[in-house]
Amino acid sequence: MKIDFGDVFVSGIGLLVKQLVLFILAAWLGCSLAAAAYLAGKTVEDRAFPWDSTGLLLGSPVLLLTVWLLPNIVFLAAFGIRTVIYSDSAGYRTWITLIAGEALFSMAMVTHEFRREWAPLTTAWLTCLLLIGMMGTALWFLRQWHMNRWAIELEELKAENAMRRVQLKEKFGTDSAGIDETGIS
Secondary structure (H helix, E strand, O other), X not given: OOOOHHHHHHHHHHHHHHXXXXXXXXXXXXXXXXXXXXXXXXXXXXXXXXXXXXXXXOOHHHHHOOOOHHHHHHHHHHHHHHHHHOHHHOOHHHHHHHHHHHHHHHHHXXXXXXXXXXXXXXXXXXXHHHHHHHHHHHHHHHHHHHHHHHHHHHHHHHHHHHHHHHHHHHHHOOOOOOOOOOOOO
């Protein structure tokens, strides 16, 4: 069988593009979590919802343009290298760590805008931590759903293989090549 280098190259480039898009979306989602927490803190501080700041939810990566930009670039570079080099093993823990890191960096960047009152700061940070926990739980449930779906598919495949072995035994009178006397394949 010949190796199709074009197919291998295209699938590798496709994986790299997919990882890059997921990386950008995870960073944006982390910033959006911080923006939502910031709006919660501003609501407590102003005692009214800041309708003029709702555009911050869509433009939340703007929160990264402050003093914390350099440590955030180092954090993003480390995770970028991690997701490119170990792209096959970038599971839900990697993505939730990236989302949580971006949310915490973004929150650290916007907390100076509160007037050092404890109620808005506490509300913003607790909301941020709550949203990070909710996102982690959602990704964990998504992982569990995928694992259950794969387990069901494997059980269906095992059942089909068992039926096929019985048919081969009836037709040819011998066990299939995958099973010996001990029953181990």
